[in-house]
Amino acid sequence: MTRLWDLARNTFRETIRDRILYVLLVFALLMIASSVVFGTLTIGQDQKIVLDLGLGAIELFGVAIAIFVGTSMIYKEIDKRTVYVVLTKPVPRPIFLIGKFLGLSLTLWVLLGLMGVGYLGLAALKGVFAPALIGAIGLIGLQLMLLVAITVFFSSFTSPILGMILTFSLYLIGHNTEALRVLAQKASPALKAAMEALYYVLPNLSTFDAKNQVVYGEAVPALRWIWAVGYGLAYTVALLATASAIFERREF
Amino acid sequence: MKRLLAALGIAGVFWGAQALCLGQLVTVKAEHPSRLVVPNPQIAKVLVSDFENLAADLLWIQSLQHNGDQLIDDEEKRDFRGMYEALDLASDFDPRFHELTTFGSWMLADGKRTPEAIRLLEKGQARYPDLWMYPYQLGFIEFLYAKDYLKAAQHFDQAAALPNCPPSARHMAAGLYAKGNKRDLAVATWQAIYERGDDRVRGIARRALKRLGVAVPE
Numbered sequence: 001m002t003r004l005w006d007l008a009r010n011t012f013r014e015t016i017r018d019r020i021l022y023v024l025l026v027f028a029l030l031m032i033a034s035s036v037v038f039g040t041l042t043i044g045q046d047q048k049i050v051l052d053l054g055l056g057a058i059e060l061f062g063v064a065i066a067i068f069v070g071t072s073m074i075y076k077e078i079d080k081r082t083v084y085v086v087l088t089k090p091v092p093r094p095i096f097l098i099g100k101f102l103g104l105s106l107t108l109w110v111l112l113g114l115m116g117v118g119y120l121g122l123a124a125l126k127g128v129f130a131p132a133l134i135g136a137i138g139l140i141g142l143q144l145m146l147l148v149a150i151t152v153f154f155s156s157f158t159s160p161i162l163g164m165i166l167t168f169s170l171y172l173i174g175h176n177t178e179a180l181r182v183l184a185q186k187a188s189p190a191l192k193a194a195m196e197a198l199y200y201v202l203p204n205l206s207t208f209d210a211k212n213q214v215v216y217g218e219a220v221p222a223l224r225w226i227w228a229v230g231y232g233l234a235y236t237v238a239l240l241a242t243a244s245a246i247f248e249r250r251e252f
Numbered sequence: 253m254k255r256l257l258a259a260l261g262i263a264g265v266f267w268g269a270q271a272l273c274l275g276q277l278v279t280v281k282a283e284h285p286s287r288l289v290v291p292n293p294q295i296a297k298v299l300v301s302d303f304e305n306l307a308a309d310l311l312w313i314q315s316l317q318h319n320g321d322q323l324i325d326d327e328e329k330r331d332f333r334g335m336y337e338a339l340d341l342a343s344d345f346d347p348r349f350h351e352l353t354t355f356g357s358w359m360l361a362d363g364k365r366t367p368e369a370i371r372l373l374e375k376g377q378a379r380y381p382d383l384w385m386y387p388y389q390l391g392f393i394e395f396l397y398a399k400d401y402l403k404a405a406q407h408f409d410q411a412a413a414l415p416n417c418p419p420s421a422r423h424m425a426a427g428l429y430a431k432g433n434k435r436d437l438a439v440a441t442w443q444a445i446y447e448r449g450d451d452r453v454r455g456i457a458r459r460a461l462k463r464l465g466v467a468v469p470e
Contacts, residue, residue, distance in 0.1 A: 178317070199274075207277055223276070224284070230269075230276075231270055231273035234270035235266070237269075238267040238269070241260070241263035242267075244255075244263075245259040248259060
């Protein structure tokens, strides 16, 4: 447990020193603030624009950070040969991977917290603060954790560029998996079964999207939050365990 | 080896767990359907810039999917709010996407939003006054849903005067101007639509015929 915490802490320190994080954070905060200007372009919908743009900016910049930092994290260790220093000590490979994952996740939650404070402050200033907004940001955080797990999974067997492309593709696919179910309804039985299976294997990132409902003040059922959290955590653990199995067999 | 097997075991358990959660989420979402959400038109137009056709396609697909989802639900649970806004914005993005407006009007009227269906078609007609399909479709919507027979007849007349309009427009206008049982004409019209239409329109025609007390095989 101490080794896991040490690895996570070191990864957190390493990633938090990355200058690109600050550039992205500044851009994210600027975009959240610019929603006030965008709001003035519309008639009577400025509050909605503030809420929409802010949540959108938080998710987009969070995704950018997760993908850019996550895909190169393990490769850097291998490229700089620092992985040997760690793995020659009594540190099991799965602990190494999970430590890396936890470190970057912690960085993302800290950044999400900063962006969230800026966003919720702006929402409060505009008089549109609602507690459900915190829930929506929390779900974005879970989505980012899952994305980090995906980057760790790809990092365990592929190069950073390919990992980046694959993670970004999965991110896009993950927001459109519902289309698979619609298409499956019209497919032949064999294809339908294959598409259904794919639906359950591919990450369903729409699960973490409560932005529209929250902005429109629609009630999000409690079960939806609970199952979304359960899904996010289960998928993350499944991916990390699979990545550990792959990484266990990897030769450097 | 032991660690590998443990990792694979944990992976198996959690892949199963995530599928279980996703299954539950599908059920929860089906029980609490959300309305179709459309981006603000002014902002959307700025953001899509030169990808207007693509944006129209995406909105169109989103509308079709939403329509399909509503039809799975019980009639009282159906929610077609936002559908007009989505189709209206999509038609602004790609005005030449005529199918979007004509089939979109079927979806809206079938979802008991006839005035919006008419508004959408009138917008298309204003853009393309030489195209027969807009007054032709307006004739159907006025006749079959709004039940304004005179207006419907005028629309069919207008369509018949335009190039390439099918002869049925003239027949429809004549039938609507004539005094007589409009229910029989409606049944005959829906049957014709059912026989000639594609799968999606056939579904609408089947439901309409059912409402008129005419059984159509599934």
